Amino acid sequence: MGEVVNDQGGLPMLLGVMGDPIIHSKSPVMHGAALAACGLDGKYVPLHVQASHLKEAVQGIRALGFRGVNVTVPHKVEVMKYLDLLDDGAKYIGAVNTIVNDNGVLTGYNTDGIGYIRSLQEEVVPHLSGKSVLVLGSGGAARGIIYALLQENPGKVIVANRTQQKALDLAAEWAHLGNIYGCAMNNVLEYTKDIDIVINTTSVGMFPNVEEMPIDPNLLPDGIVVSDLIYNPLKTELLRHAELKGCQIHNGLGMFLYQGAYAFEYWTGRSAPIDVMRTAVLGSMN
Ligand code: ATR
Numbered sequence: 561m562g563e564v565v566n567d568q569g570g571l572p573m574l575l576g577v578m579g580d581p582i583i584h585s586k587s588p589v590m591h592g593a594a595l596a597a598c599g600l601d602g603k604y605v606p607l608h609v610q611a612s613h614l615k616e617a618v619q620g621i622r623a624l625g626f627r628g629v630n631v632t633v634p635h636k637v638e639v640m641k642y643l644d645l646l647d648d649g650a651k652y653i654g655a656v657n658t659i660v661n662d663n664g665v666l667t668g669y670n671t672d673g674i675g676y677i678r679s680l681q682e683e684v685v686p687h688l689s690g691k692s693v694l695v696l697g698s699g700g701a702a703r704g705i706i707y708a709l710l711q712e713n714p715g716k717v718i719v720a721n722r723t724q725q726k727a728l729d730l731a732a733e734w735a736h737l738g739n740i741y742g743c744a745m746n747n748v749l750e751y752t753k754d755i756d757i758v759i760n761t762t763s764v765g766m767f768p769n770v771e772e773m774p775i776d777p778n779l780l781p782d783g784i785v786v787s788d789l790i791y792n793p794l795k796t797e798l799l800r801h802a803e804l805k806g807c808q809i810h811n812g813l814g815m816f817l818y819q820g821a822y823a824f825e826y827w828t829g830r831s832a833p834i835d836v837m838r839t840a841v842l843g844s845m846n
Pocket of ligand 1: 696697698699700701702721722723724726745761762763764774
């Protein structure tokens with residue numbers, strides 16, 4: 561990766577995250593630590609942007625000379641129409657979480673799915689090729705993950721959703737990208753026998769509803785990999801049960817770190833200091 565041109569006339573590189581609400585975002589602390597560790601003169605700020613001001617806020621990226629921003633809830637879909645270019649992944653997924661400003665040209669990327677897959681590969685399953693994967697949920701988070709997963713040539717992807725039709729629709733939409741099938745969440749037993757990895761993309765089990773689980777953990781085969789996008793709590797009830805069954809577990813903290821790492825690399829052209837970022841995020845959690 562080469563050095564990125566960021567001609568701000570000697571001013572710091574400006575970065576931020578747009579969302580509503582934004583006060584609890586861990587991105588400023590994570591990117592602030594990364595910039596400092598790399599010796600870069602930059603500022604990463606939380607930007608409280610309401611939906612009615614999204615268009616002006618995006619124009620403001622150019623006007624104020626921001627090098628880039630992250631985009632979070634509730635703007636990831638809506639923001640797409642205000643950008644100049646979209647990366648292929650963002651187009652397929654239908655959502656953008658990272659904007660890069662190249663001399664006034666704004667390009668939208670989605671680093672959530674690739675960030676998640678990089679975390680899964682670095683932390684638990686280096687090679688996803690040929691693996692059978694059960695994905696729970698078929699919303700925005702699932703789309704990012706499944707798209708990135710399909711690039712890794714898995715053997716089979718089963719999408720299970722409470723509303724079955726949405727899983728069937730997604731499987732049909734992306735049938736040309738790989739072996740992907742949809743089913744109802746209450747019908748997963750049929751598919752769990754030969755599964756290698758289960759990924760929960762729903763918010764079931766997230767704080768404060770920490771007792772809830774998206775599926776009956778008795779359905780999980782012993783010894784597989786079970787991953788949950790949730791990182792509050794770091795060990796969901798699903799992961800706790802999976803661990804008791806001898807499964808390898810993986811939580812959503814890595815997804816958050818690596819989606820940020822990709823964004824940092826796009827903006828700065830430097831390798832993200834992932835350990836520094838992890839320490840900063842963990843240090844900011846209660
Ligand atoms: P996100 O961007 O976090 O993925 P989303 O696009 O609203 O949010 O998608 C939420 C996903 O979690 C959906 O797959 C949803 O299932 P439905 O399509 O049936 O609504 C799933 N989900 C949310 N709450 C759930 C619950 N209590 N039980 C099972 N699935 C749930």
